[in-house]
Amino acid sequence: MVKKQPKASVIVDKDFVISKVDERIYGSFIEQLGRAVYGGIYEPDHEQADEHGFRQDVLQLVRDLQVPIVRYPGGNMVSAYNWEDGVGPREERPRRLELAWSTIETNEVGTNEFADWAAKAGTDIMMAVNLGTRGIDAARNLLEYCNHPGGTYYSELRKSHGYEQPHHIKTWCLGNEMDGPWQIGGKTADEYGRLAYETAKAMKTVDPSIELVSCGSSNSAMPTFPEWEATTLxxxxxxxxxxxxxxxxxxxxxxxxxxxxxxLDMDQFIRTVISTCDYIKAKKRSKKTINLSFDEWNVWFHSTEADKQLESWQVAPPQLEDVYNFEDALLVANMMHTLINHADRVKMACMAQLVNVIAPIMTENQGRAWKQTIYYPYYYLSVYGRGKALQPIIHSDKYDSREFTDVAYLDSAVVLNEEHNELVLFMTNRHLEASLAVSYDLRSFEQAEVVEHIVLEHDDPKAVNTKEKEEVAPHSRGNAVLEDKQLQAELPRMSWNMVRLRIKK
Known part of the structure; x- marks a missing residue:
């Protein structure tokens, strides 16, 4: 039994600006993996398929999320991918052994089809190039195919495939997880660094307007982290x-x-990478600042045992189909808070992935689509987390866990949207048993009023959503009140909350 209600107080000031939030931190990821593409975004014989074979029910759920950028086509898959296999007449495209995930890739969907889908979804593309089995030539040729207006071999090849106008893809990843021993064509830091440098030089000669993402460590537990970052940069x-x-x-x-x-581990990971980037900046006497692209993040562990049972060399098997529960949604919210609270350096991020594969959206072949529990924090943070990130000064009761000490019961991010005259407070109560009394001091906001207090809560941390029943969904019955520039609220135990306030300029 909880003897004393835990409390938290927060100071929010409009002058405590971290940075403008780059909307691309609300990006996602689609890899040619499992049912992400085939049976996910693309199912031409589905009753809701459009003229291009894209599922319109899935498209609507993606549009609702307002996803600004989607990474493609991988992921591990890209390190042995020949992009030429996925363009041109479908009947001439080869079926390939896909070595990263031991499946068969039909190449029915490739670069142009994905560009079509992205346009329908209202999102930009973050394109990854193969620096595993290939390199400079394949990358520069793909860039020419996608972005050059015409009059050259690859730009005219694109036109012959029915795409007169270039795709104008701005953001490109120089390979994927090249430090990983699981990666086809994995490399040492110096091997990757040299190849990535020469590939980047060629690509920026083809199109100087593009942005390039250098490949960082596959995760913070890699034995070469953060030396990998220092060497490759x-x-x-x-x-x-x-x-x-x-x-x-x-x-x-x-x-x-x-x-x-x-x-908290994610926060430390970000801080370490920032420090490493700035060390190299100082070492090179450079005026340029390298920013961060957190282009794979999520909860992933539920499907591990099921994936081990799958037979190899199937087409679009149900791989990495984690069924997310309520507590997963809470951690996803906290991870998104962390991205916002590092908005000065984290400029892009991709929840991995978007449909079926460790995803907020699930589908059944020939059936319906539904929202997993993690869809909801993603939705509210993406839609309402646009503007300036403010630094919340948090004083909260704390607890210790197996891996962490001094964990604040309150996890929070704050965004000021001056365009819409809104201040948005995002809050998680980590306490497993007690509600959390929170007080936000809004002293610098002369006039404000509560618009809504959204709550995501459930009695069972393991509750899941299925195609038959949406067990975990938000409600608008939060009790936040504002008096004398003090916002008071009681956050239910184990809950995520969003309070929107209308402010006067």
């Missing part, structure tokens, strides 16, 4: 605009208190 610093971060978490030990604190 020593090579790529001149041409790279970002460095990537990847991180997944799971509640393997069924320890919810510890699981909900794992966003």
């Amino acid at each position: 020593s090579h790529t610093y001149e041409f790279a605009d970002y460095i990537s971060l990847h991180q997944y978490y799971g509640n393997h030990e069924n320890d919810t208190a510890n699981f909900l604190a794992k966003s």
Whole structure:
């Protein structure tokens, strides 16, 4: 029994600006993996398929999320991918052994089809190039195919495939997880750094307007982290605009208190990469600042055992189909808070992935689509987390867990949207048993009023959504009140909350 109600107080000031939030931190990821593409975004014989074979029910759910950018086509898959296999007449495209995930890739969907889908979804593309089995030539040729207006071999090849206008893809990843021993064509830091430098140099000659993401460590537990970042950036610093971060978490030990604190590890990961980037900046006497692209992040562990049972060399098998529960949604919210609270350096991020594969959206072949529990924090943070990130000064009661000490019960991010005259407070109560009394001091906001207080809560941390029943969904019955510039609210135990306030300029 809880003897004393935990409390938290927060100071929010309009002058405590971290940075403008780059909307691309609300990006996602689609890899040619499992049912992400085939049976996910693309199912031509589905009753809701459009004239291009794209599922319109899925498209609507993606549009609702307002996803600004989607990474494609991988992921591990890209390190042995020949982009030429996925363009031109479908009947002439080869079926290939896809070595990363031991499946068969039909290449029915490729670069142009994905560009079509992205346009329908209202999102930009973050394109990854193969620096595993290929390199400079394949990358520069793909860029010419996608972005050059015409009059050259690859731009005219695109036109012959029915795409007169270039795709104008701005953001490009220089490979994927090249430090990983699981990666086809994995490399040492110096091997990757040299190849990435020369590839970047060629690509920026083809199209100087593009942005490039240098490949960072596959996760913070890699034995070469953060030396990998220091070594590779020593090579790529001149041409790279970002460095990537990847991180997944799971509640393997069924320890919810510890699981909900794992966003602290994400925070430390980001801080370490920023420090490493700035060390190389100083070492090179450079005026250029490298920013971060956290282009793979999520909860991922539920499907591990099921994936081990799958037979190899199937077409679009149900791989990595994690069924997310309520506590997963809380950690996802905390991870998104962390991205916002580092908006000065994290400029892009991709929840991995978007449909079916460790995803907020699930579908059944020939059936319906539905929202997983993690869809909801993603939705509210993406839609309402646009503007300036403000630094919340948090004083909260704390707890210790198996891996972490001094974990604040309150996790929070704050965004000021001056365009819409809104102040938005995002809050998680990590306490497993008690509600959390919170007080936000809004002293610098002369006039404000509460518009809504959204709450995501459930009695069972393991509750899931299925195609038959949406067990976990938000409600608008939060009790936030504002008096004398003090916002008071009681956050239910184990809950995520969003309070929107209308402010006067």
